[in-house]
Amino acid sequence: LSCLIAFHAAAAPMPQLVQKNGKFALMVDGAPYLLLGGQANNSSNYPAMLPQVWPAIKDMKANTLVMPISWEQIEPVEDKFDFSFVDILVKQARQNKVRLGLLWFGTWKNTGPGYTPAWVKLDNQRFPRLTNKDGTTSYSLSPHHASTLEADKKAYVALLRHLKAIDGEQHTVIIIQPQNEMGVYGAVRDYSPKANALFAQQVPPALLSRLNKQPGTWSQVFGGDADEFFYAWSIASYVDQVAAAGKAVYPLPTYVNVALKEPIKPQSPGSYPSGGATWNVIDIYKAAAPHIDVLAPDLYTPESVSYEATLKHYRRPDNALLIAETGNTNIYARYIFTALGQQAIGFDPFGFDYTGYSNYPLGAKNWGPEGVKPFARVYGLFAPMAREWAKLSFESEVHGVSEPDDHSAQQIDLGPKWTARVTYREWQFGDAKWNAKGDFPDNSETPSGGVAMAKLADDEYLVTGLNARVNFGASKDLKGRVMIVDRVEEGRFENGKWIMLRVWNGDQTSDGLNFTDRAQVLKVKLGTYVK
């Protein structure tokens, strides 16, 4: 008996999203985990494709493969389930020593029912599509029908029950995304008689209290936003019921990904998916979908100003930052620095396999091992210290900046004493006077730089970066004292222990700390002396 108890005690704890003091961690095996993901292409979810998936994940240095599991694949015939791909995927993930995130392609995949089984997508009587405002039928399934919800839920629950059975001890699968890019293009909501009747009802009290609004119908409470907010509530409630049923059998962390609304400029619903968890309806999702742990953006806007504005929208005290998808063009790799600086729990660029597909212009024009390299470069910094970083992100302070499109300098505010100035396109030696002559490092026209740092102790920071220079400074008058960089150690973490390789001094520190495309991690100690 004691032997049995010991065996059971050895089962790793369930993965879980936790929050403490406004910070988040994705706990895996009982400790914070930094999800360095690679997402496979949509149709790579078949055993025959896996030999072309693992090499890309390995080249990328990802610790997590994110892979679709589709409804049509697991329930091709109603009530007849086939989990053969899931079994092979989990087995091979273990052999490749990576974790898995799964994407449930169900009622909504990029808003459409493409991945539902034929018995669903061909039966518009039983599983109705929504009605457009002009009375025509949309391509997208309506969230207002119990028949659709129950069928999706049943398949999703069957998947989670199966995961519990094959993975309940080892937890190779650490997170799951019920649905993919929900909402509808070309309409704002369902205008069927059934939907109109629901729309005429009172706004649910849970939403009123969250938004501090007086009771009324959707139109009375939300005016011009009523159609969109109603639809967001409807889809969020649907997804929440799917997620809740899944959590009841096997409580994996959950997230939904979002095809974005323009973060700064105005954009009307329907040109982006109305009903998805766009930034303007995050509160609605939080009220309607407590079983969705994270609302996570799909970032395909290359401009740095827009990218960072979206990150700000999604990093909130009630929402952990998780980059559900981002383009696989080289320019996107550097955004991991800003994301991690905002305590992101994960980063998951899209299209990381060698099946020969590329989603240009969202991602790269040509795709293959060369395209993976910029991502391998940033993952190469964080992969060896992913656990340490995740712990610091959760328990200490982290900061990060990515090179802006115009290469301008950035300031990092390190609290009451210190600042760090980050500059780009400079040579390692000397000041920027060479730049004034138009002399820049090779290939620095395309922004690729960034810096991330974590506080280790008072006056001590873990610092890493690429193609950037860091200069520390005092943030206030030191009253007769002078700030100095006391010691800079280059090293790496091995099994949680810092291994020092050398001390940087002389040219290596006289003009700031210069990061190139090498994987270098520094421990920087700052100090002061009396003049």
Ligand code: N0T
């Ligand atoms: C993504 C991917 C995949 C700035 C596209 C992006 C993935 C899905 N959709 O390759 O299909 O499964 O989530 C939508 C981007 C909208 C346009 C953004 C323009």
